[in-house]
Amino acid sequence: MPKPPLPPEADAMLRKPNPAVIATLRKDGSPHTAATWYDWDGSRVLVNMAETRLRLDNMRRDDRVCLTVMDGSSWYRQLTLYGRVVEIADDDDLSGIDRLSQRYTRQPFGNRGTKRVNAWIELDGWYGWENSIAWPTG
Amino acid sequence: MPKPPLPPEADAMLRKPNPAVIATLRKDGSPHTAATWYDWDGSRVLVNMAETRLRLDNMRRDDRVCLTVMDGSSWYRQLTLYGRVVEIADDDDLSGIDRLSQRYTRQPFGNRGTKRVNAWIELDGWYGWENSIAWPTG
Numbered sequence: 591m592p593k594p595p596l597p598p599e600a601d602a603m604l605r606k607p608n609p610a611v612i613a614t615l616r617k618d619g620s621p622h623t624a625a626t627w628y629d630w631d632g633s634r635v636l637v638n639m640a641e642t643r644l645r646l647d648n649m650r651r652d653d654r655v656c657l658t659v660m661d662g663s664s665w666y667r668q669l670t671l672y673g674r675v676v677e678i679a680d681d682d683d684l685s686g687i688d689r690l691s692q693r694y695t696r697q698p699f700g701n702r703g704t705k706r707v708n709a710w711i712e713l714d715g716w717y718g719w720e721n722s723i724a725w726p727t728g
Numbered sequence: 729m730p731k732p733p734l735p736p737e738a739d740a741m742l743r744k745p746n747p748a749v750i751a752t753l754r755k756d757g758s759p760h761t762a763a764t765w766y767d768w769d770g771s772r773v774l775v776n777m778a779e780t781r782l783r784l785d786n787m788r789r790d791d792r793v794c795l796t797v798m799d800g801s802s803w804y805r806q807l808t809l810y811g812r813v814v815e816i817a818d819d820d821d822l823s824g825i826d827r828l829s830q831r832y833t834r835q836p837f838g839n840r841g842t843k844r845v846n847a848w849i850e851l852d853g854w855y856g857w858e859n860s861i862a863w864p865t866g
Contacts, residue, residue: 622808623794668762
């Protein structure tokens with residue numbers, strides 16, 4: 591499996607507000623998937639959840655996650671990111687979800703009444719695919 | 729978690745060739761995700777992989793999978809399907825991958841030289857989301 595740092599074309603793709611799906615592990619070890627907003631700061635992935643979300647409990651129990659990000663212009667161009675949740679922090683001022691909402695919708699997040707939580711993910715490895723062909727790994 | 733059978737609107741969504749991401753479990757129990765074509769026959773999900781794909785090894789070892797399907801017209805409309813792989817069979821005549829390729833591209837699958845495998849998934853439960861609101865469960 592290719593290791594970080596990501597090559598420039600993967601970094602560039604992650605900087606765009608693409609659709610993504612994150613997998614976490616349920617209590618019984620089975621996988622759980624959910625579509626998610628994310629941000630990428632060049633080394634870590636930010637996701638944000640309502641405090642009540644199942645995947646937050648999952649991350650608190652087991653830090654291992656996997657994301658597949660699909661290029662917004664063609665979902666046949668994909669990055670899969672393996673990683674660990676290294677930080678979970680209450681998003682008391684909603685700055686985390688606003689950051690994501692601005693990125694995806696260019697507006698502050700609409701629902702101001704729900705407690706939210708940020709989770710930061712460090713990468714252990716990645717794969718890239720385009721039309722079923724693996725990306726060059728650098 | 730809502731149980732099958734799926735309500736009509738979920739069934740109707742799954743019958744369309746939507747982008748999807750499937751999670752399987754790696755040998756160490758960590759999650760693996762990959763974008764995938766799928767088909768839906770009203771009770772089971774079909775996926776198909778090149779014989780060399782990591783997720784096929786994962787499915788042979790642990791039958792527990794999860795898929796998130798995003799509506800092709802808006803990825804904010806999503807279905808997450810929990811299930812088990814109940815059948816894995818060589819796709820010797822490529823009829824499985826051709827079925828998926830016709831569904832997604834209206835053409836037979838282009839790469840005829842690679843061994844492929846069908847996997848059928850039975851559902852244990854599902855969630856639907858639209859703009860972060862859970863679907864009515866019927």
